Amino acid sequence: MKKFTKTVRFENDHFGAIMGYEDYVIGDNMISRVYYVEGLGHNLFSVAKFCDSDLEVAFRKHSCYVCDTAGVELIKGSCGSNLYTILVEDMLKFSPICLLSIAFKNKSWLWHLRLNHLNFGTINDLARKNLVRGLPRLKFEKDYLCFACQIRKSKNIPTNPKLKTPT
Template sequence: LLCQILHCLLILLQLVEIVLFIVDSGCSKHMTGNLKLLINFVEKFMGTVKFRNDQIAPILRYGDLVQGAVMIKRVYYVEGLNHNLFSIGQFCDADLEVAFRKSTCFIRDLKGNDLLTGSHGTDLYSITLQDTNCPNLICLMAKATSSQAWLWHRRLSHLNFDTINLLSKNDIVTLHAYFATEGIHHQTSIARTPKQNSVVERH
């Protein structure tokens, strides 16, 4: 039964889009070309932006970007902008600290709390955000043969207890209820597990 569970996994997940923002010292304001990332729109002409290819685009509106408990105010929407940009100057003007290390960057408040954390790669510092404005629920079901089991194990990124607990708190997965219905006695702090014929015993 346990092998069937591993080979036939059914989990409800919320569809999450990964959004990358480049931390830019030459950018005067936070900017995005993706209007669906913003809330609280204000339609107002805010000037123009000149792209690297000398094309000029108007800034016709701005809004707020929400990431968890953090709200980033006045993110300009620039139609045609292919990269999302965070302005170091705008963070500093908002009394936030921007700190850089060899492989990481941090946006902190005056108390030293990390609000956003980014990474360094290919000569750029970037911050990865998750767009949770997508309310669509998807269902993943995997039925794998023994030769394909490793593939699904890798695709699910070695699901750990923190992730399982998070799913449980959101009433998506109730692991302990599942164990109870299947007669599985689950202990996480036992020194060794009793076995019989190389199979874990159920109590």
């Protein structure tokens, strides 16, 4: 991800810091400069970014479509509560995508997940030695055990041996 320090303004006049951007590929088409906004729990695509990538965007009463110049539908979305959302199933046809996006109140847990549930001591070492690009230099602290780590750390439950039937 390339660093980029600007802000975006939301409908409620709040601002979000743009921490970086990457190019996003859908099939043979590339959408350039898709922004990563700090604290935002969803990925947002700008209609202008689709158009800059020579894609066509159409909005209907209950749906939206993104098509390439040949008219091939790349993405289909639906509208609910004044928000157009993209169906994951349609996007999976073209490239792998993030299936879960969670906003965290602190960066410790965000980086714990980004680094595949790496323990906090190791994350602190990586940050202190500046070994991971983009990893902030702060004290990463664990205030609870995450569910995935709890399952991984649990011992195997002993099973009853099979009963032998007399012959």
